[in-house]
Amino acid sequence: MAERLDHIRRKIEKLREQIRYHDYRYYVLNDPVISDFEYDQLVEELRRLEEQYPQFITPDSPTQRVSGQPVEGFETYVHARPMLSLDNSYSEADIREFDRRIRKLAAGRPFNYVSELKIDGVSMALHYSEGRLVRAVTRGDGVRGEVVTENARTIRSLPLVLDDEVLSELLSRRRRSARADEVVVEVRGEVFLPREAFSELNRERAEAGEPLFANPRNAAAGTLKLLDPRIVAQRKLDMFCYALLVDNEHPFATHWEALQWLRRARFKVNPHNRLCSGIEDVIDYYEQFKERRDALAYEVDGIVVKVNQTALQEEFGATAKAPRWAIAYKFPARQATTRVKDIIVQVGRTGALTPVAILEPVEIGGVTVTRSTLHNEDEIERLGVKIGDWVLVERSGDVIPKVVKVIPERRTGRERPFKMPDRCPVCGGRVVRPPGEAIRRCISATCPAKLKAGLKFYAHRRAMDIEGLGDALIDQLVDRGLVKDFADLYHLKKADLMNLERMGDKSATKLLEQIEASKNRELYRLIFALGIRHVGERTAQILAEHYDSIQALMNASRQELEAIPEIGPIVAQSIYEWFREPRNRKLISRLKAAGVRMKRGPEAARRGTRLAGLQFVLTGRLASMTREEATRLIEQLGGRVASSVSRRTNYVVVGEEPGSKLDRARELGIPTLTEREFLNMVGRQ
Numbered sequence: 001m002a003e004r005l006d007h008i009r010r011k012i013e014k015l016r017e018q019i020r021y022h023d024y025r026y027y028v029l030n031d032p033v034i035s036d037f038e039y040d041q042l043v044e045e046l047r048r049l050e051e052q053y054p055q056f057i058t059p060d061s062p063t064q065r066v067s068g069q070p071v072e073g074f075e076t077y078v079h080a081r082p083m084l085s086l087d088n089s090y091s092e093a094d095i096r097e098f099d100r101r102i103r104k105l106a107a108g109r110p111f112n113y114v115s116e117l118k119i120d121g122v123s124m125a126l127h128y129s130e131g132r133l134v135r136a137v138t139r140g141d142g143v144r145g146e147v148v149t150e151n152a153r154t155i156r157s158l159p160l161v162l163d164d165e166v167l168s169e170l171l172s173r174r175r176r177s178a179r180a181d182e183v184v185v186e187v188r189g190e191v192f193l194p195r196e197a198f199s200e201l202n203r204e205r206a207e208a209g210e211p212l213f214a215n216p217r218n219a220a221a222g223t224l225k226l227l228d229p230r231i232v233a234q235r236k237l238d239m240f241c242y243a244l245l246v247d248n249e250h251p252f253a254t255h256w257e258a259l260q261w262l263r264r265a266r267f268k269v270n271p272h273n274r275l276c277s278g279i280e281d282v283i284d285y286y287e288q289f290k291e292r293r294d295a296l297a298y299e300v301d302g303i304v305v306k307v308n309q310t311a312l313q314e315e316f317g318a319t320a321k322a323p324r325w326a327i328a329y330k331f332p333a334r335q336a337t338t339r340v341k342d343i344i345v346q347v348g349r350t351g352a353l354t355p356v357a358i359l360e361p362v363e364i365g366g367v368t369v370t371r372s373t374l375h376n377e378d379e380i381e382r383l384g385v386k387i388g389d390w391v392l393v394e395r396s397g398d399v400i401p402k403v404v405k406v407i408p409e410r411r412t413g414r415e416r417p418f419k420m421p422d423r424c425p426v427c428g429g430r431v432v433r434p435p436g437e438a439i440r441r442c443i444s445a446t447c448p449a450k451l452k453a454g455l456k457f458y459a460h461r462r463a464m465d466i467e468g469l470g471d472a473l474i475d476q477l478v479d480r481g482l483v484k485d486f487a488d489l490y491h492l493k494k495a496d497l498m499n500l501e502r503m504g505d506k507s508a509t510k511l512l513e514q515i516e517a518s519k520n521r522e523l524y525r526l527i528f529a530l531g532i533r534h535v536g537e538r539t540a541q542i543l544a545e546h547y548d549s550i551q552a553l554m555n556a557s558r559q560e561l562e563a564i565p566e567i568g569p570i571v572a573q574s575i576y577e578w579f580r581e582p583r584n585r586k587l588i589s590r591l592k593a594a595g596v597r598m599k600r601g602p603e604a605a606r607r608g609t610r611l612a613g614l615q616f617v618l619t620g621r622l623a624s625m626t627r628e629e630a631t632r633l634i635e636q637l638g639g640r641v642a643s644s645v646s647r648r649t650n651y652v653v654v655g656e657e658p659g660s661k662l663d664r665a666r667e668l669g670i671p672t673l674t675e676r677e678f679l680n681m682v683g684r685q
């Protein structure tokens with residue numbers, strides 16, 4: 001028995017090691033070496049073992065990153081070494097002046113610099129004791145921060161445990177002797193929200209009528225301080241690490257070596273850091289990244305230049321606010337002032353009316369900006385913007401430029417207030433603003449603007465992937481009445497297409513081929529392409545795992561949808577309502593009649609091995625199928641059915657009037673499933 005348990009413990013530890021390695025490949029190196037499917041299988045297996053043997057669950061297991069409980073508030077913590085800010089420089093002259101100061105302080109001793117990108121986020125300190133993450137503290141006011149460990153743990157690129165060997169390499173360098181369990185390894189870095197996650201978050205907030213985050217830094221700061229780690233986990237925070245202390249001292253002679261150690265220890269270290277022999281090198285680095293900053297997946301607002309030698313750092317010390325051995329060299333602000341020529345209203349896929357400022361063209365950081373979204377009427381009110389106003393426009397964190405503020409000093413009195421229309425500007429249909437929402441929507445079922453935006457979404461590469469069905473074409477198809485819903489796409493004839501502008505024989509043939517090919521896309525793509533509110537790509541995938549056809553999804557009740565762990569009440573409601581709408585049901589049957597695949601296909605059948613290695617025991621009567629049918633179903637999906645409950649049993653399916661097997665399951669702590677949960681699991685609901 002003990003031997004067997006030991007075997008299980010080792011197996012669990014091995015799985016964790018594997019998952020940690022693959023997390024590292026994926027989240028730190030952006031270079032996964034296994035498929036998502038294989039990864040999911042590893043996690044599934046670990047979860048299963050941990051469920052069966054909860055005594056082996058440890059807080060640093062990859063399954064335990066997100067704790068299920070919101071916290072009441074945050075404790076504060078005094079940093080052993082203050083987390084300082086940086087002095088700023090804005091010109092080459094400034095940075096050369098910094099170099100002169102440093103050379104004077106060094107008084108002839110050799111040194112060099114490390115140049116790093118200045119990430120637009122918030123700094124945080126991680127404390128590891130005995131190789132385990134024990135605490136994460138925000139910068140706070142630099143002296144005292146807040147303990148946000150549960151939130152930090154959701155950052156997937158951040159190791160919860162350190163490798164023994166890499167850790168001993170570090171601890172062997174320690175000067176002071178202390179008991180091993182008292183040593184604190186402190187890693188500092190910048191927590192940030194990648195550009196895409198930031199835009200997505202703001203888009204969602206605009207939709208929900210919540211105030212927008214001004215920039216990724218505010219978004220990262222706000223997210224770190226959320227009380228519910230489950231929400232934090234959805235926000236995709238990330239962290240670049242740039243400082244290392246052991247027992248409050250520098251373990252290495254140079255900053256560069258510390259960065260290399262961090263990398264070996266699997267922290268995410270910015271790959272663009274550069275060791276610079278002198279200030280010319282630093283300036284070159286700055287110039288390069290001033291040009292390249294738009295190509296990065298995260299926002300940077302400059303570079304940070306640091307003296308590499310830690311002994312010199314200690315000697316040069318700090319002023320009250322900032323170290324003398326480092327400085328920020330900021331990129332030019334990507335802001336400009338311009339005039340709002342007009343405010344127009346766009347109608348999106350869901351009928352949402354979005355006000356957009358039409359701007360006097362202005363160049364910001366090499367890009368000519370002509371328009372800027374104003375998101376919704378609350379945002380217009382907050383800004384107080386009128387047509388004709390001079391405004392400050394910024395490109396930051398987001399590819400889409402935004403209006404930062406109005407410049408009231410430049411008002412002439414001829415500015416006109418803007419009012420959101422009561423009718424849809426495209427179809428003239430009725431517009432409603434549901435109570436509690438910031439968004440007005442056109443509720444006309446036949447609004448061409450909604451249809452056009454819906455078709456764009458339907459044809460998107462990540463949805464039904466119809467190459468060649470671009471904006472101009474969609475406009476023509478809708479305007480000429482050739483396409484009135486998604487299903488009409490499948491009835492287009494070559495002759496229809498040949499009549500359109502810029503459409504030759506060859507491109508028409510190709511487009512028809514693409515449309516034909518889209519009939520056979522995976523189920524989740526179709527679910528995604530339908531454009532149901534709150535159903536993004538990931539949710540569509542989850543739904544396609546639980547339901548093997550559109551029909552099954554269509555019949556799902558709200559409660560059933562909510563029972564899926566990743567699906568909350570709002571999403572469940574939205575899906576449920578979408579399928580209750582007669583027009584939508586008609587669309588589904590028309591798509592089906594046109595030959596669009598409505599079921600999970602062979603590529604998902606691989607996923608159908610989802611019961612592989614699992615042993616089930618059935619007890620009691622099932623309402624929806626006989627015991628034989630249930631057995632066959634489990635076996636088809638790679639599982640096994642046993643006649644009695646043992647420790648090897650993974651699940652006991654409990655029907656009506658269950659027998660003693662249920663008691664046995666409880667005794668052994670084997671998880672039980674209701675019929676509905678079982679059907680969900682096998683995708684039959």
Ligand code: IVH
Pocket residue numbers: 083084085086116117118119120121122123139190242304323326328
């Ligand atoms: S070093 C004492 N390195 O910029 C050294 N800071 O304006 C201070 N930041 O509070 C930190 N990227 O939040 C350092 N590569 C980087 C950074 C960085 C962003 C932030 C950090 C700091 C702020 C100062």
